[in-house]
Amino acid sequence: NAGVTQTPKFQVLKTGQSMTLQCAQDMNHEYMSWYRQDPGMGLRLIHYSVGAGITDQGEVPNGYNVSRSTTEDFPLRLLSAAPSQTSVYFCASSPPGLAGTEQFFGPGTRLTVL
Amino acid sequence: QKEVEQDPGPLSVPEGAIVSLNCTYSNSAFQYFMWYRQYSRKGPELLMYTYSSGNKEDGRFTAQVDKSSKYISLFIRDSQPSDSATYLCAMSPNYGGSQGNLIFGKGTKLSVKP
Numbered sequence: 001n002a003g004v005t006q007t008p009k010f011q012v013l014k015t016g017q018s019m020t021l022q023c024a025q026d027m028n029h030e031y032m033s034w035y036r037q038d039p040g041m042g043l044r045l046i047h048y049s050v051g052a053g054i055t056d057q058g059e060v061p062n063g064y065n066v067s068r069s070t071t072e073d074f075p076l077r078l079l080s081a082a083p084s085q086t087s088v089y090f091c092a093s094s095p096p097g098l099a100g101t102e103q104f105f106g107p108g109t110r111l112t113v114l
Numbered sequence: 115q116k117e118v119e120q121d122p123g124p125l126s127v128p129e130g131a132i133v134s135l136n137c138t139y140s141n142s143a144f145q146y147f148m149w150y151r152q153y154s155r156k157g158p159e160l161l162m163y164t165y166s167s168g169n170k171e172d173g174r175f176t177a178q179v180d181k182s183s184k185y186i187s188l189f190i191r192d193s194q195p196s197d198s199a200t201y202l203c204a205m206s207p208n209y210g211g212s213q214g215n216l217i218f219g220k221g222t223k224l225s226v227k228p
Contacts, residue, residue, distance in 0.1 A: 043158070044218075090157050
């Protein structure tokens with residue numbers, strides 16, 4: 001198993017540009033989520049999904065969209081990038097019944113918005 | 115007051131020392147308490163989790179939860195340079211279900227010197 005994979009590893013955007021951060025898992029996990037990690041702020045939940053076709057907002061959803069058309073993929077879209085979205089983004093997945101405890105994290109995408 | 119408070123450190127100890135890492139929280143609904151370890155430029159990985167109050171031991175690691183004081187601890191015995199990482203506490207009120215929304219502390223950066 002590859003586990004949770006994220007692409008790209010690094011990205012630099014200009015203010016106003018849009019892009020999609022990709023996340024995929026091959027463990028057949030129902031629960032997937034996106035976090036951002038900022039110095040001094042810890043990990044904050046952006047959006048999450050409990051299964052294909054079902055998504056919901058987390059703590060910091062503004063400026064981000066998600067969709068979940070398959071169990072495997074959970075892309076995160078930045079609609080119009082802002083410098084405040086400079087961060088490290090982590091995707092995570094969890095097996096059924098364990099979403100509140102064990103989450104498997106991807107390696108992260110480091111995003112810089114100029 | 116943030117829901118979960120964790121001293122960011124950094125904490126530097128000599129090899130072989132006993133390390134104590136702590137978090138406090140304000141939400142009495144939290145039932146599941148976790149410690150994640152994050153190496154530099156990697157995603158977090160689950161180290162241990164406990165339910166409600168009590169202790170749990172796994173090798174050199176011991177997790178303690180005191181719900182009456184809203185205080186959790188992670189002890190590392192015989193610390194090794196390979197333990198150098200950021201340690202994140204995380205909590206949730208639910209086991210799985212539609213939430214699975216972990217609330218993370220900011221993380222404590224630990225350095226174990228040879």
